[in-house]
Amino acid sequence: MLTPEILSLIWFALLIVLLAGYAILDGFDLGVGILHPFVAKTDTERRLIMNSIGPLWDGNEVWLVTFGGALFAMFPNAYASIFSAFYLPFVFLLFALIFRAVSLEFRSKRVSPFWRTSWDIGFFAGSALAAFLYGVAIGRVMQGLELSELGDYQGTFFEMLTGFAISVGVLSVALLAMHGSIYLYLKTEGELQQRLIGWMKGTYYFYVVSFVIVTIWSVFFVSTSIRNFGDVPLLWLIPALNLLAIWNIPRAIKQQKPFYAFMSSCGTITALILLFSAAIFPDLLPASNNPEYSINIFNGASSQLTQKIGLIIVAIGMPMVLSYTIVIYWTFRGKVELDDHSY
Numbered sequence: 001m002l003t004p005e006i007l008s009l010i011w012f013a014l015l016i017v018l019l020a021g022y023a024i025l026d027g028f029d030l031g032v033g034i035l036h037p038f039v040a041k042t043d044t045e046r047r048l049i050m051n052s053i054g055p056l057w058d059g060n061e062v063w064l065v066t067f068g069g070a071l072f073a074m075f076p077n078a079y080a081s082i083f084s085a086f087y088l089p090f091v092f093l094l095f096a097l098i099f100r101a102v103s104l105e106f107r108s109k110r111v112s113p114f115w116r117t118s119w120d121i122g123f124f125a126g127s128a129l130a131a132f133l134y135g136v137a138i139g140r141v142m143q144g145l146e147l148s149e150l151g152d153y154q155g156t157f158f159e160m161l162t163g164f165a166i167s168v169g170v171l172s173v174a175l176l177a178m179h180g181s182i183y184l185y186l187k188t189e190g191e192l193q194q195r196l197i198g199w200m201k202g203t204y205y206f207y208v209v210s211f212v213i214v215t216i217w218s219v220f221f222v223s224t225s226i227r228n229f230g231d232v233p234l235l236w237l238i239p240a241l242n243l244l245a246i247w248n249i250p251r252a253i254k255q256q257k258p259f260y261a262f263m264s265s266c267g268t269i270t271a272l273i274l275l276f277s278a279a280i281f282p283d284l285l286p287a288s289n290n291p292e293y294s295i296n297i298f299n300g301a302s303s304q305l306t307q308k309i310g311l312i313i314v315a316i317g318m319p320m321v322l323s324y325t326i327v328i329y330w331t332f333r334g335k336v337e338l339d340d341h342s343y
Contacts, residue, residue, distance in 0.1 A: 003304075004301065005298065011070070011307060016277050018063055020273045022063035022067060023134075023269050023273055024270065025325070027180075027269055028053070028176070029053045030100075030130055030131045031181065034128050035049075047108065047338055048192065050123070051336050051342045054104060054342070055332045057101070057104065059328050062324075066321065073302065073310055074310055075300045078284035078295045078300040081153065082141075085153035086137055089160070093133045096130040096133065097126065098126070099125065100122075100126035103122040106119055108342070131172050132170070135169035136161070138172070139166070139214075142222055142276065142279055142286075143165065145160075145286070146287070147288075148293065163217075164221070167213055168214055171207070171210040171211060171213075174209075175269065175272070177206070177207075178203035178206070181199045182200055182261050186259065188335065200261070204253075208246065218279075235278050238271055238278065239271070242268060248264040249268070281297075282296045282298065283295065283296045284297060
């Protein structure tokens with residue numbers, strides 16, 4: 001029987017799936033944007049890099065839209081409090097994603113070097129800022145926010161920018177840059193592809209250093225990070241599998257098996273999403289000032305009828321999203337090539 005508690009657990013799991021799907025798919029898009037001005041040496045290489053994600057990026061963002069819609073419909077109280085607390089960061093995020101998209105569409109409309117360089121800067125800035133803000137939001141939620149009894153955020157924008165939140169933001173940039181570099185290696189060839197070997201290694205070490213710092217910081221100074229691991233020892237499999245995935249990335253690169261490296265990168269992203277979810281569960285927005293004010297999957301959920309109808313919609317819509325994603329990736333498989341319709 002689908003009780004309200006079981007329904008809330010199901011929807012929490014679905015939110016994790018949607019968030020992981022977005023982080024993996026749009027993650028390499030953002031990583032490509034972060035690396036774009038540094039990896040490419042010629043205008044042709046910059047166009048190749050942009051066209052590696054050109055047919056895919058808008059479809060990848062469907063996962064983010066679906067995540068936001070599911071959060072709004074199934075956990076409206078959490079949605080309202082999260083968007084209220086992170087209003088200004090989300091505005092910055094919106095502009096970052098807009099600039100990323102517009103840069104892709106407008107860059108090749110003119111041959112002018114100034115025009116193209118300006119959009120290159122916008123492409124990089126939008127991608128880097130979006131990746132950073134995602135990490136900051138995750139780090140701040142892990143620490144908890146000062147909430148009122150009604151779930152209203154009591155702090156200021158600058159109080160969100162804690163050292164831990166910023167370190168998670170840097171970790172996010174490092175992770176997605178590594179993810180993007182491996183994806184670019186899969187999609188390019190020749191001199192550009194060979195140059196990416198160094199970038200894969202460099203971003204990997206950047207990520208490992210950031211990961212170690214954030215892990216130590218979270219375990220010793222963020223009390224919620226491992227609070228559920230004592231009650232559910234099975235959760236320790238997640239960091240174990242995460243370490244295996246991290247270890248396998250340079251191994252696969254050295255053995256010239258970039259697809260395995262990319263899959264390990266996907267595994268690392270998934271593991272981090274799972275660790276974040278395990279850290280805050282059952283909360284969706286923890287309250288740092290009073291745990292009773294936290295919004296969790298039970299007190300923030302919609303009605304039982306709404307959640308059941310939502311499952312029907314998921315049963316219809318999710319196969320469509322997956323089918324679309326599979327068709328697009330199959331259609332644009334292989335190495336990227338430039339033609340008259342390229343960006």
